[in-house]
Amino acid sequence: MITEEQVLERIRRARERRPRVREERITLAHGAGGKATQSLVEAVFVDAFRNPALEGLGDGAVLGVDGARLAFTTDSYVVSPLFFPGGDIGDLAVNGTVNDLAVCGARPLYLSAGFILEEGFPVADLERIVASMAAAATRAGVHIVTGDTKVVGRGKADGCYVSTAGVGVLERPLTLDATAVRPGDAVLVSGPIGEHGVTVMLARGELEIEADLTSDTAPLNDLVAALLDAVPAVRVLRDATRGGVATVLNEIAQSARTAIVVDEAAVPIRPMVAGACELLGIDPLYVACEGRFVAVVDGAHADAALTALRTRSLGEHAAVIGHVQDDPPGLVLARTAFGGTRVVDTLVGDPLPRIC
Amino acid sequence: MITEEQVLERIRRARERRPRVREERITLAHGAGGKATQSLVEAVFVDAFRNPALEGLGDGAVLGVDGARLAFTTDSYVVSPLFFPGGDIGDLAVNGTVNDLAVCGARPLYLSAGFILEEGFPVADLERIVASMAAAATRAGVHIVTGDTKVVGRGKADGCYVSTAGVGVLERPLTLDATAVRPGDAVLVSGPIGEHGVTVMLARGELEIEADLTSDTAPLNDLVAALLDAVPAVRVLRDATRGGVATVLNEIAQSARTAIVVDEAAVPIRPMVAGACELLGIDPLYVACEGRFVAVVDGAHADAALTALRTRSLGEHAAVIGHVQDDPPGLVLARTAFGGTRVVDTLVGDPLPRIC
Structure with a gap:
């Protein structure tokens, strides 16, 4: 039995450290994968369970x-x-x-x-x-x-x-790690984004939109293996689930202390997903996929990576969507179709709760 | 994407086989660890996920x-x-x-x-x-x-x-497996039974019973290691959680196709647990523990096992509570304090829901 004192002491010690969760109660945003989730995980879980494997905070240990x-x-x-x-x-x-x-x-x-x-x-x-x-x-x-x-x-x-x-x-002898990402690297997605999130949202029937969309849920292990076989210089892979591609890119940019610049026009997205996102007032970069991953690879191998992905049916619409550069460190920027640039911040709130 | 047909075909194939779940809807009993859980697990999960590791149906793979x-x-x-x-x-x-x-x-x-x-x-x-x-x-x-x-x-x-x-x-090179249990083996429990279940039940405050009881939740890894160091001839170990000691013994007796005879007077139980069970109308053999295990060991090593357990504070009240015999195969019997014998069947229903 753990004594009450031991538990209270741990809470006290945890509270003395930063970061803190400002809210007193759990909100849906704490489960959205964005800023609130990040602060909850860092303040409550990582701090209490402190160990090197957990601090990697990737998709697994x-x-x-x-x-x-x-x-x-x-x-x-x-x-x-x-x-x-x-x-x-x-x-x-x-x-x-x-x-x-x-x-x-x-x-x-x-x-x-x-x-x-x-x-x-x-x-x-x-x-x-x-x-x-x-x-x-x-x-x-x-x-x-x-x-x-x-x-x-x-x-x-x-x-x-x-x-x-x-x-x-x-x-494989490789280590995939966001801190290995460096300026000049290329950013790819393995397929069209946002299909899972929009499909689930429409399946709730609360919005009177009908669209011939299906979730992209799929196992990515073969596609990942095809990529790793072809390109040894893969820096990091992340599946773009809760919080979507934008959240994954922010996490990578923050870990690597680099900037990631996304070319919006290069992001593969089905017209029906883009249309539904417009009606819902959501940026598709934040919408969950369940069968797509983001890969950052050495820029010199971007074409080889793309070719490897496109040989598989799950990767036939893979695309290079951006690149890594020095400045501004930790930020994700998007070049819009109109030639402007906007900051793609970590997700705030939860526009699509219970999507996964 | 798995096609609808593939899923339906799997359901159809699963239905053709036995056993079946008779109920159309999930009841609390399906979560109690007893008969209903067993039939649900066998009919729905084991059948669909069929593989050798799962069929062992122990506490882990x-x-x-x-x-x-x-x-x-x-x-x-x-x-x-x-x-x-x-x-x-x-x-x-x-x-x-x-x-x-x-x-x-x-x-x-x-x-x-x-x-x-x-x-x-x-x-x-x-x-x-x-x-x-x-x-x-x-x-x-x-x-x-x-x-x-x-x-x-x-x-x-x-x-x-x-x-x-x-x-x-x-x-360790050992294999713990209920099918290794044989007549003449001794059955031990590592400590007093039923404290967790009764404590949680009383903590709900629905019954106006006050008792100075605490849950037995504890990590058993050191105690198990002490036992395995001392006695190589351990046949099987099970922690007695949902469904209690009775359910564990039934699962062992069924796997081994032997009888297990429990001497009720030998089962360690705190008077307060026994008293609360009497008031609740529950047999303590069915009440969940969260820091106790059942061990079946070669009868010749029962004393050595007991000594090894009792050297640790978590095992100080360990006891030999029964033995394994040929007949009747698959059944658990209890010799009562009055000299009678009763069948201790697998748990039916859920007398203490949401205990873990």
């Missing part, structure tokens, strides 16, 4: 275990609705964890699955989610090897929440 | 990764109330995953932590939970290396749910 180099990651899924065009919470949970491992440079191997079910949830819906998880695991070449099920009373959940964790092995 | 022998496990925590005498959801989540790894015979190394927070949840409560997780991790000698935070709207959770997953390494 890279660990040495008994001579093996492993990646380990977790995500919880609370998407609403549970079923949406192109996927459901099940394949989302499998692909999300597979992708977090893949962008660590690991080959995803094993997944765990934890379910929090609301009393009264239809067993048939659970079967559908589980079948979709099994199909996604087969497609990604991973096994779901351990799990847990909890049930809470009516009104204490929203049907079904899924938590997945994953273990992968790093078979 | 044992995996070979890049030459290393790893254990991997997960649990979600939905305990209500979040704070209770002797612990909170935070140390419960850390100790629970540490213990699942320990009873696989692994040395717990790394944990992940996923949070599902309800909008409006006090940040101070989150800080308290996280500090308690950090203290529990330090005590158990593990690192929390990766995590995730999601926020859902008001009324879509109950404050805070925590999911932990864990990775450990199997440094």
Whole structure:
């Protein structure tokens, strides 16, 4: 048993350090992946759990275990609705964890699955989610090897929440790290952005927009492997989920203390996503993808990277969307179609809650 | 993207096989760890995710990764109330995953932590939970290396749910497996039973019982290591969480196709737990512990096992509570204080919901 004093002492010590969470209560923005999430994670979690693996704050931790180099990651899924065009919470949970491992440079191997079910949830819906998880695991070449099920009373959940964790092995000698990013590097995305977020938003039916869109949820491990096979000079990979491409680029720019300049016209985006974002009043750079990653590679290898990605169907619309430069350090800038430049800040608030 | 047909085909194939879940909707009993959980897990999860590691259905999966022998496990925590005498959801989540790894015979190394927070949840409560997780991790000698935070709207959770997953390494050449259990083996528990479940139940304040009880939540890795150092002939270890000692013994008896006979008078239980169970009308053998394990060892080594456990403070009240015999295979029997014998079946229903 941990004594009350030990716990209070830890809270006291944590409070003495910076940064702090200013809010007294959790808001939806704390779950959006942007500024509020970042301050919550840094102030509450990193500070308390302090260790080198966690401080990397990537999509997963890279660990040495008994001579093996492993990646380990977790995500919880609370998407609403549970079923949406192109996927459901099940394949989302499998692909999300597979992708977090893949962008660590690991080959995803094993997944765990934890379910929090609301009393009264239809067993048939659970079967559908589980079948979709099994199909996604087969497609990604991973096994779901351990799990847990909890049930809470009516009104204490929203049907079904899924938590997945994953273990992968790093078979390549590379280290992917945002601090390795340097001026002259090229920034790529693996495909059109924002489809997942907009699809889920429209599936809620609150907006009277109909669009023939499906989520981009997909396992990225093969596409990542194709890129790493072709281009050894990959600096860092990140999957562009919550907070979208803009949030990922901000995190990279801050870690690397460089500027990232995005050419808006070069960003692949389907007209229907662009149109829906305009109606919703959201910048598509902030909209979650669940089957796209951002890669920063040595500028000299940008073409080779692009070619490698485009040979795969998941990467056929990959594009170089920008470059890294010295100034202003830590900032992401976008060159607009009109020739202007704007700052693309970290996400504030949560324009699309419960998207994943 | 997985096609709709692939998903439907998987559901159809799964339905053709046995066992089935008879209920159309999830009930609290599906989360209790007893019969309903077992049928849900077997019918829905094991069938869909079919693979050898999962079919072991222990407290975690044992995996070979890049030459290393790893254990991997997960649990979600939905305990209500979040704070209770002797612990909170935070140390419960850390100790629970540490213990699942320990009873696989692994040395717990790394944990992940996923949070599902309800909008409006006090940040101070989150800080308290996280500090308690950090203290529990330090005590158990593990690192929390990766995590995730999601926020859902008001009324879509109950404050805070925590999911932990864990990775450990199997440094010993042993294989712990319920199918290795054989007639003549001795059954031990590592300490007094039922304290966690009764403490949480009383902390809800619905019953007007006051008792000076605290949860037994604790990391069991050192105690397990002490046992394994002293007694190589340990057949199987299980931590007695949801469904209590009775459920664990039933799972072992079914896997081993042997009978287990428990001597009720030998089961260590604090008078206050026994008294509260009597008032609640619950058999303490079904009440969750969060810092106790059941061990089955070669009968010839029962004394050595007991001595090894009792040298540690967490094991000072360890006891031999029964033995394994041939008949009737798959059943757990209890010899009562009055000299009678009763069948201790797998738990039906959920007498103590949301205990972990």
